[in-house]
Amino acid sequence: MSQAALGYCLAAAQALLAVALFMCAYRLIRGPRAQDRVMALDALYMNGLLSIVMLGIRTGTQLYFEAALVIALTGFVSTSAVAKFLMRGEVIE
Amino acid sequence: MTLAPDLPPVAALVVGVLALGGALVAMLGAMGLLRMRTFYDRVHPPTMTASMGLAAIALASIVTSSVLGSRPVVHEFLLLFFVVLTLPVSMMLLARAAIFRDRSEAYDASMAAEARAAAEEEAAALAAAQEEAAALAYRDRELGGDDDAAYGAG
Numbered sequence: 388m389s390q391a392a393l394g395y396c397l398a399a400a401q402a403l404l405a406v407a408l409f410m411c412a413y414r415l416i417r418g419p420r421a422q423d424r425v426m427a428l429d430a431l432y433m434n435g436l437l438s439i440v441m442l443g444i445r446t447g448t449q450l451y452f453e454a455a456l457v458i459a460l461t462g463f464v465s466t467s468a469v470a471k472f473l474m475r476g477e478v479i480e
Numbered sequence: 481m482t483l484a485p486d487l488p489p490v491a492a493l494v495v496g497v498l499a500l501g502g503a504l505v506a507m508l509g510a511m512g513l514l515r516m517r518t519f520y521d522r523v524h525p526p527t528m529t530a531s532m533g534l535a536a537i538a539l540a541s542i543v544t545s546s547v548l549g550s551r552p553v554v555h556e557f558l559l560l561f562f563v564v565l566t567l568p569v570s571m572m573l574l575a576r577a578a579i580f581r582d583r584s585e586a587y588d589a590s591m592a593a594e595a596r597a598a599a600e601e602e603a604a605a606l607a608a609a610q611e612e613a614a615a616l617a618y619r620d621r622e623l624g625g626d627d628d629a630a631y632g633a634g
Binding site for chain 1: 559
């Protein structure tokens with residue numbers, strides 16, 4: 388009984404995260420300027436990380452944690468790199 | 481049969497509430513990203529996703545794996561720690577890049593306006609000089625100027 392209720396709860400949480408992913412994707416496609424797109428990409432990988440952790444909760448394994456950690460690492464590096472590019476690309480031109 | 485870990489009822493309640501709350505906060509953050517007007521407003525909502533949403537979902541994961549493993553499993557704190565440490569840095573970099581871009585764009589616009597004003601002034605001066613030259617030519621033609629003096633004899 389509690390397992391089924393928990394399953395529905397986790398499914399609803401995954402659906403909410405999927406909606407959040409679509410919203411970020413809309414902002415990524417639509418974003419008026421480059422910095423909006425970069426920020427939407429940042430929010431997108433953060434929501435992807437959350438849904439991977441949620442999948443780890445659902446399956447009850449530890450395997451997905453490492454994937455989430457890798458996404459957190461590479462996401463930070465990529466966002467900082469693109470932010471630096473946005474700043475310097477205008478200076479050097 | 482839905483896919484879910486086999487937890488005792490209390491732990492299931494805690495995990496369900498934390499996971500649903502975290503996902504709700506994450507969706508609200510994405511909605512804010514969608515709805516805010518300017519870039520500087522839109523910087524704020526994703527941090528909500530990354531702080532409170534991630535905290536709630538990581539706690540749910542910690543509770544799940546601790547109850548399933550019958551021992552404290554807290555490595556999700558690593559995820560939370562790392563993201564909370566790095567997200568302000570990347571957001572600050574991005575906001576500074578945006579400020580720089582906006583300022584340089586405004587500077588370019590003002591320089592372009594200045595150049596346009598200078599070009600207009602120059603064009604006005606050129607038009608006045610041409611008008612004056614045309615008036616002089618008309619006077620020479622109509623009133624009989626001294627062509628020999630003007631263009632050289634013979």
